Amino acid sequence: xxxxxxxxxxxxxxxxxxxxxxxxxxxxxxxxxxxxxxxxxxxxxxxxxxxxxxxxxxxxxxxxxxxxxxxxxxxxxxxxxxxxxxxxxxxxxxxxxxxxxxxxxxxxxxxxxxxxxxxxxxxxxxxxxxxxxxxxxxxxxxxxxxxxxxxxxxxxxxxxxxxxxxxxxxxxxxxxxxxxxxxxxxxxxxxxxxxxxxxxxxxxxxxxxxxxxxxxxxxxxxxxxxxxxxxxxxxxxxxxxxxxxxxxxxxxxxxxxxxxxxxxxxxxxxxxxxxxxxxxxxxxxxxxxxxxxxxxxxxxxxxxxxxxxxxxxxxxxxxxxxxxxxxxxxxxxx
Amino acid sequence: xxxxxxxxxxxxxxxxxxxxxxxxxxxxxxxxxxxxxxxxxxxxxxxxxxxxxxxxxxxxxxxxxxxxxxxxxxxxxxxxxxxxxxxxxxxxxxxxxxxxxxxxxxxxxxxxxxxxxxxxxxxxxxxxxxxxxxxxxxxxxxxxxxxxxxxxxxxxxxxxxxxxxxxxxxxxxxxxxxxxxxxxxxxxxxxxxxxxxxxxxxxxxxxxxxxxxxxxxxxxxxxxxxxxxxxxxxxxxxxxxxxxxxxxxxxxxxxxxxxxxxxxxxxxxxxxxxxxxxxxxxxxxxxxxxxxxxxxxxxxxxxxxxxxxxxxxxxxxxxxxxxx
Numbered sequence: 001x002x003x004x005x006x007x008x009x010x011x012x013x014x015x016x017x018x019x020x021x022x023x024x025x026x027x028x029x030x031x032x033x034x035x036x037x038x039x040x041x042x043x044x045x046x047x048x049x050x051x052x053x054x055x056x057x058x059x060x061x062x063x064x065x066x067x068x069x070x071x072x073x074x075x076x077x078x079x080x081x082x083x084x085x086x087x088x089x090x091x092x093x094x095x096x097x098x099x100x101x102x103x104x105x106x107x108x109x110x111x112x113x114x115x116x117x118x119x120x121x122x123x124x125x126x127x128x129x130x131x132x133x134x135x136x137x138x139x140x141x142x143x144x145x146x147x148x149x150x151x152x153x154x155x156x157x158x159x160x161x162x163x164x165x166x167x168x169x170x171x172x173x174x175x176x177x178x179x180x181x182x183x184x185x186x187x188x189x190x191x192x193x194x195x196x197x198x199x200x201x202x203x204x205x206x207x208x209x210x211x212x213x214x215x216x217x218x219x220x221x222x223x224x225x226x227x228x229x230x231x232x233x234x235x236x237x238x239x240x241x242x243x244x245x246x247x248x249x250x251x252x253x254x255x256x257x258x259x260x261x262x263x264x265x266x267x268x269x270x271x272x273x274x275x276x277x278x279x280x281x282x283x284x285x286x287x288x289x290x291x292x293x294x295x296x297x298x299x300x301x302x303x304x305x306x307x308x309x310x311x312x313x314x315x316x317x318x319x320x321x322x323x324x325x326x327x328x329x330x331x332x333x334x
Numbered sequence: 335x336x337x338x339x340x341x342x343x344x345x346x347x348x349x350x351x352x353x354x355x356x357x358x359x360x361x362x363x364x365x366x367x368x369x370x371x372x373x374x375x376x377x378x379x380x381x382x383x384x385x386x387x388x389x390x391x392x393x394x395x396x397x398x399x400x401x402x403x404x405x406x407x408x409x410x411x412x413x414x415x416x417x418x419x420x421x422x423x424x425x426x427x428x429x430x431x432x433x434x435x436x437x438x439x440x441x442x443x444x445x446x447x448x449x450x451x452x453x454x455x456x457x458x459x460x461x462x463x464x465x466x467x468x469x470x471x472x473x474x475x476x477x478x479x480x481x482x483x484x485x486x487x488x489x490x491x492x493x494x495x496x497x498x499x500x501x502x503x504x505x506x507x508x509x510x511x512x513x514x515x516x517x518x519x520x521x522x523x524x525x526x527x528x529x530x531x532x533x534x535x536x537x538x539x540x541x542x543x544x545x546x547x548x549x550x551x552x553x554x555x556x557x558x559x560x561x562x563x564x565x566x567x568x569x570x571x572x573x574x575x576x577x578x579x580x581x582x583x584x585x586x587x588x589x590x591x592x593x594x595x596x597x598x599x600x601x602x603x604x605x606x607x608x609x610x611x612x613x614x615x616x617x618x619x620x621x622x623x624x625x626x627x628x629x630x631x632x633x634x635x636x637x638x639x640x641x642x643x644x645x646x647x648x649x650x651x652x653x654x655x656x657x658x
Contacts, residue, residue: 050524150611164613194387194614195551199595203607221524224597228604247601265529268554269599272577273536274561281529285494 011038011078012182012215013062013100018075020057020066026290031057031070032239034316039183039215046218046226046247049236050262052286055219058236059187062217063102064092080182098128101176105188107168111160117144117171118156121178128179143174147204166197173204177212187219202228223266227251235259238297239289241316245323255325257302258282296326304329341375342413342545343399343432343513348372349407350391350398354618366617368394370569371408373644376513379539381546383556383577385592386566389617392549395566396515399547400434401425413512430460433506437518439498443490449476449501450486456508475504479534496527503534507542516548520555532558553596557581565589568617568625571644575651585653588626624656632657 020032032054039045047055060066062077064084077084079099087095104110112120121143122136131139137156144152147170160168169189176184189205190198206229209216220226226233226247233250235243235258243256254260264280271277284301287293293300299309308328316326350369353362369391376382384392397403399410401420410417412432417424433456436442443452450472457468473483479500490498499519506514516535520528536559538544550556556563557577564574565586573586584590598604612629615621621628627637636656644654 050526148609148611166611166613170611195553196387196591196595196612196614198597199605199607200609200612202597203605204609206607207609222597223525224599227599227601228597228607230601251601262525265525266554266599267529267532267552267558268596271558273532273539273559274577277558278533278536279529279558281533282526283530285496285527286524 011040012080013217014038014076014078015062016076016078018058018061018077019073020054020061020070021073022070022289024069024290026288029290030073030239031289032061034240035075037234037241037244039217041182041215042209042213044209044216044218044229044231046220046230046233047236048220048223048226048233048262050221050286052238052289053236054239054289055221055236056187059102059185059217059219062183062185063096063100065102094128097124097179097181099181100183100185101179101181103169103172103176103184103186103189106192107165107172108160110172111168111175113160116157116159117163121156121171121175124175124178139178140174143177144171146177146208147171147174149174165193166200169193169197169201170204173201173208177208180212181214183215183217185217185219188221189218190225191220191222198225205229223263224268235262238286238292240297241324241326242298243323243325244316249320249323253320253323255319255323255329256298256327257304257329258298261301296328340377342378343547344375344411345395345399345408346373346410347408348395348398348405348410350394350403351406364618367569367620368617369398369405372566372569372571373408374564374571374574376545376547378512378545379543380561381539381548381559383548383550383560383563384566385550385553385556385563387551387592387614389568389614390566391569391617392551392566393517396434396517396547396549400432400515401429402434430509431511432513432515433509433511434515434517435499435502435506435519438522439490439495439502440522442502443498445490448487448489449481449493452490452501453504453508456505460509462509471508472504475507478507478538479504480530494527495523496530499523499531500534503531503538507538507544510542511544513545513547516546518550519548521550521552528555535559553592565592568615568620570625570654571652572626572654573651574644575649575653579649579651583649585647585649585651585658586626586655587630587632587658591629624654 016036018032018035019030021028022031035058049055061072118140121140125136125139140156141152144155149155149170190201230247232246234241237258243259254263261282267279282301287297295310295312296314299305314326314328316324319325348369349371351365351367354364356363372395384395386392394403398405404420412428417428453472453475454468476483481500520531548559560577563577563580564571567588573589584593623639624637624642627633642654642656644652646652
């Protein structure tokens with residue numbers, strides 16, 4: 001049912017049938033199910049969805065950094081052709097940073113507050129490469145320069161709290177880039193930033209990707225960010241993919257009623273309450289993951305739900321060439 | 335509905351300065367000028383949005399108008415009457431007519447109170463109606479904001495984020511206020527739920543004629559709900575203009591930067607954002623002259639020396655810029 005779709009290029013990351021389980025007060029339940037996707041070098045895949053849809057859990061699982069209560073209960077993660085989940089602790093640590101690195105949402109909590117910026121970057125370099133302290137320090141300055149940090153030499157001696165929010169996020173990106181990873185996972189990298197700073201960081205991320213050809217997975221709730229950076233998009237709802245398409249296909253002709261709802265709900269396309277406009281809200285709320293409805297998880301909120309939607313979960317199928325969705329609805333627009 | 339022309343609320347040169355203390359004696363060594371001479375007016379049935387980035391003073395302005403932070407200077411007139419000194423007695427009657435909805439529906443509702451008591455609280459404080467009348471009013475308010483009155487005995491944690499924000503709105507509406515300060519009322523919510531709340535706010539304005547002073551950093555939200563927009567930067571208003579004007583042709587270079595920084599809604603019209611670091615200066619070390627001059631492409635000597643005043647332009651906008 002789920003499958004990996006790529007172009008002609010080999011994928012650097014391939015995830016198949018991933019399932020993540022959480023043991024909570026409600027017992028064990030899946031927070032992510034049937035996740036399959038891949039990215040190739042130079043590509044940016046955006047995973048978009050609202051709180052609790054499983055996008056951040058998916059991101060953390062890709063580095064095997066899930067919190068204690070969560071675990072991968074099924075599926076496969078291939079990084080550069082190698083089975084990441086079969087690796088032992090040491091091999092996993094070697095892979096992190098070297099092959100796959102992460103940019104977190106909140107740099108103030110992700111960076112070590114008691115280590116100078118330069119030491120944090122150099123430490124990561126020394127762990128992965130046989131090199132002298134001096135070479136590692138030089139690499140730190142070099143990556144800080146790559147992320148256009150003003151006055152990089154001086155920044156290496158500063159602590160995270162001495163930097164502004166935008167500069168801290170630059171330092172995080174520098175840390176992620178330090179060992180030339182092939183894949184970068186960015187979890188809401190600009191959500192904590194002001195809009196003018198967000199623009200700078202998005203500009204930086206695109207510039208770097210063009211130069212370095214890294215594969216990128218960007219997790220976000222913001223369709224504006226998606227529209228700025230994505231090549232391909234996965235929309236998640238209640239722990240599953242509901243739609244996957246190229247950025248243009250998705251924005252031109254969204255298929256899934258949830259995607260359509262999300263796009264209509266974002267204010268800012270000229271809609272104004274003074275002209276009597278209303279935003280297309282989606283009625284109701286996301287169901288709890290431990291108590292999902294029997295059929296399609298979106299059915300209770302879906303304007304077009306039929307009896308079948310309430311009974312059977314729709315498979316994830318190709319609705320148009322390269323455009324996939326999990327919906328019983330056929331392609332009426334074609 | 336079209337706003338009435340007589341200002342309901344007028345704010346003149348409002349200042350909120352926080353002292354910076356240092357040393358053993360905690361002597362004042364400086365001040366954070368969070369709000370530094372802000373003037374605007376709000377008409378009946380109108381929505382004015384205060385927009386800006388973190389630290390620009392937009393939330394402090396809202397809190398100061400509610401008397402939740404004491405202003406250190408300036409004048410506030412409500413319906414022609416000056417709110418003198420922001421002391422208890424001056425605030426009491428004023429607060430009946432001016433209410434606030436907070437950003438975070440998780441921390442702004444008392445977790446130990448039932449929803450009916452949260453919504454009733456303003457009626458109890460101001461001793462309005464009999465017990466039975468207050469209960470009826472709570473049921474009516476819950477219905478009005480889209481909550482089921484049979485949930486009145488529940489606690490706040492039993493509701494989702496969007497529903498909690500509805501509770502906050504019901505509480506703000508309890509006294510039939512003329513003005514509601516909305517401090518980022520939807521920024522903690524998911525988009526689909528955010529749209530429900532924005533629609534509710536606009537319905538309430540249409541039906542009740544209430545004015546909103548909306549505080550927001552999200553230009554999409556601002557475009558949807560405002561009649562007029564005031565852009566703030568480092569404690570000052572740099573531009574005030576009708577919404578359609580400010581979105582079509584921003585006057586101040588900072589407004590322009592804000593508009594340019596908002597992500598595109600169309601993947602075919604991507605921005606080429608500059609990756610260069612360009613930080614907002616801190617409010618403790620404000621640049622001299624125009625606060626925006628270190629980041630401004632138009633800045634010249636006069637901008638570094640003299641602070642521009644907010645002056646009217648031909649097109650109805652007020653802009654504080656030497657070059658525009």
